[in-house]
Amino acid sequence: MRTYRHSLKALRDAALAHTLEKNPDLASLARELGSIIHRDAQALADGLSDLRHHNRGFERWLLGRRGRPGVSVLVMAWPPGYTTPSHDHAGLWGIELSMYGALEVESWSRASTSEAWQLRGRDWLGPGDATWFDADTHYMHRCRNLSRQETALTLHIYGGDLEDYATYEPVESEPFWQSQSQRARIAGPLRV
Ligand SMILES: [Fe+2]
Secondary structure (H helix, E strand, C coil): CCCHHHHHHHHHHHHHHCCCCCCCCHHHHHHHHHHHHHHCHHHHHHHCHHHHHCCCCCEEEEEEEECCCCEEEEEEEECCCCECCEECCCCCCEEEEEEECCEEEEEEECCCCCCCCEEEEEEEECECCEEEECCCCCEEEEEEECCCCCCEEEEEEECCCCCEEEEEEECCCCCCEEEEEEECCCCEECCC
16 A cells, blocks of 8 residues: 555655756656645645644755755645745745645746846645746745645755745835845654
């Protein structure tokens, strides 16, 4: 019988196998990961019920990583209604997928650091759906758990260790967004 640990391992292995190039094909990786999540949705939801029920706030768990080319694979737990600030990803490429529950993603881009941020789109991700972005410092997004009752779980793959990044608050005057440096905290390793 396939357990959630097999599913997590399949997700981690697919993420590592598809990212051996510096600029991997994110669309095909998103399809591959999405199909594993669709296939194993129930096992993942049941097996990760601790993460869904322990109510410790927003958490990042490390599922796997590799140096050269750098890749990190994380599972995140989103309390009901939790919204991130608008944030960048330190210039790394990335894929973010829903594993359980639904997420709203609003994204912005800009031509250069001196230009204004432009709203690029708003997506709604159900289990297996993904959003992705290339290695580009001129991209940011804000994500929200659309449920008011349930914790959502998401899978994130980045082209390196996402430790130092920036959040952006809207302000009244130019440049209309104020950035602040942040450090990403990892709750612990997720064992498979
Ligand atoms: Fe993000």
